[in-house]
Amino acid sequence: MRAAVMHDTNQSFTIENIQPRDPGPDDVVVRLEATGVCHSDISATRGFLRIAPPAVLGHEAAGVVEDIGSNVQGIVKGDRIVASLVPVCGNCYWCVNGQTHLCAETDAVRGTVRAELADGRPVTTMLGLGAFAEYMTIDRRLAVKIESELPSEQLALIGCGIATGAGAAMFTAKVSAGSSVAVIGCGGVGQSVIQGARLRGAARIIAVDPIALKRTVSLGLGATDTVDPTLADTAEQVRELTGGRGVDFAFEVVGSPATVTVAYECARRGGVVTTVGIPAPTARLDLPASDFFRAEKHLIGSYYGSTQVRSDFQRFVDLIEAGRLDAEGLITTRYGLDALPSAFTDLEAGHTIRGMVTFP
Ligand SMILES: [Zn+2]
Ligand SMILES: [Zn+2]
Known part of the structure; x- marks a missing residue:
């Protein structure tokens, strides 16, 4: 064969x-x-x-x-x-x-x-x-x-793509109706996160990706807003779209510590950050530890959604x-x-x- x-x-x-x-x-x-x-x-x-x-x-x-x-x-x-x-x-x-x-x-x-x-x-x-x-x-x-x-x-x-992505929104994070969501990285898995968030009734879904094709496709699949991270600081752009607060649910769908940090910055006080991307085996995270206490942010991993x-x-x-x-x-x-x-x-x-x- x-x-x-x-x-x-x-x-x-x-x-x-x-x-x-x-x-x-x-x-x-x-x-x-x-x-x-x-x-x-x-x-x-x-x-x-x-x-x-x-x-x-x-x-x-x-x-x-x-x-x-x-x-x-x-x-x-x-x-x-x-x-x-x-x-x-x-x-x-x-x-x-x-x-x-x-x-x-x-x-x-x-x-x-x-x-x-x-x-x-x-x-x-x-x-x-x-x-x-x-x-x-x-x-x-x-x-x-x-x-x-x-x-x-x-x-x-x-x-793979739908289970990992839609599953992360529906089953891991359990996005709630009326909530705000940011998705960092909008390939096949990220677009599926967007759809999972839509199915769970999210009110605002912000697609973050430097590639125009991915931002355009996301608008047809449930995103309500898009952010080009090359134009200005991503978290600032996301906060501008959410009354200065940040989102209820942030998803990292790239697999790099840098974008986990971005997702963490996009989440509001008390928000939930879900990592979906596959990092390199040696990758480590470096996050402001005091935010876990002061801002009660939640960081959760998602395997296969x-x-x-x-x-x-x-x-x-x-x-x-x-x-x-x-x-x-x-x-x-x-x-x-x-x-x-x-x-x-x-x-x-x-x-x-x-x-x-x-x-x-
Ligand atoms: Zn795959
Ligand atoms: Zn078993």
Whole structure:
């Protein structure tokens, strides 16, 4: 099967034939129909997410079940699935306490080698998936069955951008009706935070991004105001829009300590700052400690939008079908697998919100 292989960090991909190993008893073979190109794929090429090359990246994916292992129940050939980034084992401390997004088995399902290069060397996959390929063989617990007629391109977005972004607003921060929100960084995940805030009934949603395309798209997805951080101090501009107070909810969707500080400055006294972006492994935060006391600011982390994939994926599908969550509006460019290097270049240059790889 054809796959985009990363042979080293800080390098582009080569499209080549790799040989899948036979699926194990708990595996599901998925024929990919669509895979989104996400900033965390770029983070993986830079070594921010440690994935040993040679590797197949791609983790925001939807497809059709082609084959199942002998232990697999509840999924049959022909089912439509969205790939989950977490397994939901159902037995660990977090799964039984309603935090399946923090499942303790997450690292365990990510390490298995399921394909080889033509020369026999083993190929690793991003997050146990590896969706920049015609097929992927994955642990059954990463395959979430979906009932829908929606195009796979829209379903794929649920698996990362929508879960991470809309989930951060809906499930982690629980944005309240009538509140004010600032979103720092408006790529595919940031635009999904904006939509999640809109779904929760926020009155004012301020999209902050230096790229004009991202500010323009945000206005169609629920933002009420935009801020260009290159024009003046971001927190000052946000305070001007909120009666001098700052916002009730600030979201950082870039993954850098500098923008966490900006989000922290944008929040009002008593406000909630939620970090969504993926920082470099060595990054540290430097915040004014006295504000935690004096201003009672709250700083919370969000992993995978606190999304409970077994129930919330279908909930996102229902919201898209009802026209209340716009998945198609996130997709700005489509690519064949061969054009994946251009998809990465376009994303890094800020020319796309979500590029989508589609498979004929
Ligand atoms: Zn992603
Ligand atoms: Zn678990």
